[in-house]
Amino acid sequence: MFYSQCSKAENAILDSLNNCMQPDSLKLCVQDVQELITSAAKKSIPLKKSGYHKVPWWSVELFCMRKQLNAARRRYQRTKNSVLKEVYREIYFQIRIKYKFKLYESKMNSWKSFLADITVQNVWKKIYTYGMKTNFTKRLEISGIEVSSSNFTSSFEDTIDDVLRKSFPCDPNSHDNSQHRVLRSEAEFVYESDDVPFSRTEIDCVIDNLSLNKSPGSDRINNELIKKFHNCSPSVLLTLFNTCLNLGVFPKIWKRAKIVLHPKSSELSRTHIENIRCISLLPCLGKRLEKLCITRLNHYI
Secondary structure, X not given: OHHHHHHHHHHHHHHHHHOOOOHHHHHHHHHHHHHHHHHHHHXXXXXXXXXXXXXXXXXXXXXXXXXXXXXXXHHHHHOOOXXXXXXXXXXXXXXHHHHHHHHHHHHHHHHHHHHHOOOOOXXXXXXXXXXXXXXXXXXXXXXXXXXXXXXXXXXXXXXXXXXXXXXXXXXXXXXXXXHHHHHHHHHOOOOOOOOOOOOHHHHHHHHHOOXXXXXXXXXXXXXXXXXXXXXXXXXXXXXXXXXXHHHOOOXXXXXXXXXXXXXXXXXXXXXEHHHEEEEEEOOHHHHXXXXXXXXXXXXXX
């Protein structure tokens, strides 16, 4: 279903890209590609049922113990004989103590296993998981954070502005030194010859090396969907990225990040601005274009 949906619109997308001569037209083409992938995914991939989140520490043993606990509680509550009621009450409380202890032990072991699984190789994968699955832990409360000594923000909007200003500072020309001014002037230099278009081999290499464990951006198009789309319509991404290269434009829609706030350390105050890390979840298609440019630059360097 996904492949058939993409194949139907492939020719129309390619015609739009081949006739794209302006940055505004490129923006519409990028939106069309994203909407095509999203709509094809919605029609072909079954939606995951929401509302039930299976916790990692739950087990069959806990399930059986809870059944036993509920049965003991019902037997204790329904008994009319006062002597038996006292006996069943004592049995019920003993089972409840064992169940609570086992529940606490299972939660702690699951948390320790989660921490032990974090290594240098997968630390960011775990951070993305921590940031995206908000039901896994309580959300970080960011209203009224401390920005300096005894100075707190007064509203939610001020808090967001201060956090973003701290994590993503501006780079005005007035702060440049001599070396930075030279770099800016060289970056604005217009070259007469155009870059060589991206080859099919370059595109395939970048797509094949995609990691499936990365979180998507605001467009919700993950790397797995990009791989499937490229296998179905390889000419679309090749034409799209080469159009961006020919126009010298990196689409703004691929620069729009979804920001996830994450506390740096439990030792510092969670309400201090220095203890907040911003994780930027960028669109995966934009990351592929960035990877193509970086690979090309590294080749010449």
